[in-house]
Amino acid sequence: SQKIEQNSEALNIQEGKTATLTCNYTxxxxxxLQWYRQDPGRGPVFLLLIRENEKEKRKERLKVTxxxxxxxxxxxxxxxxPADSATYLxxxxxxxxKLVFGAGTILRVKS
Amino acid sequence: DSGVTxxxxxxxxxxxxxxxxxxxxxxxxxxxxxxxxxxxxxxxFLIHYYNGEERAKGNILERFSAQQxxxxxxxxxxSSLELGDSALYFCAxxxxxxxxxEAFFGQGTRLTVV
Numbered sequence: 001s002q003k004i005e006q007n008s009e010a011l012n013i014q015e016g017k018t019a020t021l022t023c024n025y026t027x028x029x030x031x032x033l034q035w036y037r038q039d040p041g042r043g044p045v046f047l048l049l050i051r052e053n054e055k056e057k058r059k060e061r062l063k064v065t066x067x068x069x070x071x072x073x074x075x076x077x078x079x080x081x082p083a084d085s086a087t088y089l090x091x092x093x094x095x096x097x098k099l100v101f102g103a104g105t106i107l108r109v110k111s
Numbered sequence: 112d113s114g115v116t117x118x119x120x121x122x123x124x125x126x127x128x129x130x131x132x133x134x135x136x137x138x139x140x141x142x143x144x145x146x147x148x149x150x151x152x153x154x155x156f157l158i159h160y161y162n163g164e165e166r167a168k169g170n171i172l173e174r175f176s177a178q179q180x181x182x183x184x185x186x187x188x189x190s191s192l193e194l195g196d197s198a199l200y201f202c203a204x205x206x207x208x209x210x211x212x213e214a215f216f217g218q219g220t221r222l223t224v225v
Contacts, residue, residue, distance in 0.1 A: 043216030
């Protein structure tokens with residue numbers, strides 16, 4: 001069956017360190033993969049989109065990699081801050097007009 | 112502010128009732144997506160409309176229906192409500208029918224069925 005897996009355990013890191021979140025998928029061949037941030041009780045907010053022919057994408061302190069052979073995306077936040085604490089969701093489109101989300105990883109950045 | 116407006120923000124209703132959730136997409140966006148988020152299930156795709164036409168369906172129950180109107184706003188109708196329908200319902204919009212651009216999410220409608 002098709003699955004998107006993100007670290008179910010919360011990730012706790014110290015301010016200033018790099019946070020690395022993982023998104024693995026099986027039985028999909030997505031053309032795009034997206035990362036969103038969600039704060040409690042709020043709607044997800046788009047962060048980055050990476051295409052299947054792109055290995056890496058950056059935006060300010062954020063970096064995403066996409067390995068279609070490993071079927072994995074890594075999401076990095078460098079110089080993390082307490083304000084980065086949130087749930088991070090990866091999403092992909094398996095086919096057509098459907099964006100499927102992983103369950104999300106909670107990131108907690110402690111000062 | 113994403114530009115996507117959802118009303119109402121909160122809704123409390125009894126089992127067996129019917130409710131309508133409303134979504135106004137960002138100006139110019141033709142695609143509207145509906146998602147359900149419950150504590151134990153994460154974000155579940157329900158349905159996608161593009162310019163008034165249904166384009167994709169997810170795990171949407173038969174008791175649920177949706178439509179997109181000529182002015183592009185969308186409504187999600189939930190009927191014969193059950194306790195398990197309690198969740199956050201999000202709509203998202205994007206300019207394109209395909210998902211090669213970001214989706215903009217509203218703040219959601221929190222539905223509580225008692």
